[in-house]
Amino acid sequence: MSLTWPRERRITRRAEYTACYSGGERLFTKYFVVFARSSGMTETGRLGLAVTKKCGNAVARNRIKRVLRSFFRLHQDEMPAMDIVVTPKKHLRADKFDLCLAEAELLPLLAELSSVSEAKPDASMPSGDAA
């Protein structure tokens, strides 16, 4: 099993982001807001990161995105086959943020998303997503 994360597993279209924002699950932790939506077109999930300028300057934002990307790459077995958009809240301190904090915050959330995805195995059902 390789722990790679190629470009096909990223969300690269604005329409796909807005679909996640409007029609999907919405989960909250202390530092993050997570939007998740069953993509239906791929077996593996895809990841999108939206880090606004309120999180700091370019160096801080790059570090947050890199740590989050590394977390999803290392825990891709626990990840459901969904489009997931992660947005940090603005009080996340980039210099105090590391992989341990990301695991503590996001691992229970991934388990919750997996159970939701197991409960609805027919991922292409549009009415379930809209509800």
Add this chain to the structure above:
RNA sequence: GGAGUCGGACGGGCUGUCGCUGCGGACCAUUCGGUCCGGGGAGGAAAGUCCGGGCUUCACAGGGCAGGAUGCUGGCUAACGGCCAGAGCGGGUGACCGCUGGAAAGCGCAACAGAAAGCAGACCGCCGUUCUUCGGAACGGUAAGGGUGAAACGGUGAGGCAAGAGCUCACCGGCUGGCGUGGCGACACGUCAGGCCAGGCAAGCCCCAUCCGAAGCAAAACCAAAUAGGGAAACCGGCCGGCCCGGCCCAUGGUUUCCGGGUAGGUUGCUUGAAGGCGCGGGCAACCGCGUCUCUAGAGGAAUGACAGCCGCCGCUCCUCCGGGAACGGCACAAAACCCGGCUUACAGUCCGACUCCCCUG
């Protein structure tokens, strides 16, 4: 030894595991692509976006107005509001640093205080004449002295006068004009004449000189799905017509093919360039020329990382055989987005060079 001025260089290093990206090679597939190997992968400011250029598209006969920018002189440059060298003025004991067109073209502004704030004038004074209730008042002369202010119409001395005054004279300071010398020039020095003095603010309007077409890689070029609409042709159909030829289908049919515009999307633009290193030569320098060597990021919901270990530096605590050792914490500012030349701003620390002042010792 202390304090300081100016300039330059660097801005953590090494190893391992797992990743991202594009380049080259091999293999598989040859339609997209995939696997493996190799060697690349943020900065001195990449930043702010304050200027200037290249490049691209659009516009454009020439000239002017408006608007904007710049502003001592000379040079450098593709260009600049940048840099270098100088001039004048100001600050500093000094190394050194800062500022810069025009106020005798015009308009405008100056609160409060003060008599008066812009070219003349006179509150207290001083002087003369007249009057007097002897306190002074009126008229006239004057601008030396007083007080106000950020700023009050040259300074010193002598002559002069009723008192005074550039009123006159000498010297000094400043101004204008002429001449001479040095300098490419800003300007400096000298000399003669004039007139006695011309206030400040143009980062208020303005005047003068020079420069400026607009927009920006989301520029722009190429390929181009679906849907809607446009054009052309062929056939079927309909109409005119007895039939052929021919014409029409206008608000009006159906099928097929083609065409151009162009959206989503994709590719290019995209990194070899006013490039950098070294050497030689010219120049006080900025910079330029020649020779030689090197290729040094090209992403694109946006890569250049994540996690460990060791070393380096700093702070603090503890131990110490005073050589040092151990634990903990920290190591800045800030990340390419078409590319260059500058400016400005942020920055933990480290190193180098030149110079100045003070103290001590010889």
Add this chain to the structure above:
RNA sequence: GGGGCGUUAACUCAGUCGGUAGAGUACCUGCCUUUUAAGCAGAGAGUCGCGCGUUCGAAUCGCGCACGCCCCA
């Protein structure tokens, strides 16, 4: 990438062709009222975002920053 606006008392805002910084609300004190609210009177509160400059003098003018907001592509 390009362009614009704002920052003044605890809050919301005036004040811009330079001259001792104001208003409303709030707070405090007093009057009124049995008390509160309302009303009346009075008082306090400001490095005018920061720095440098021009000027005799800067909230105002010039330059450089910081923070916040908005628009276009």
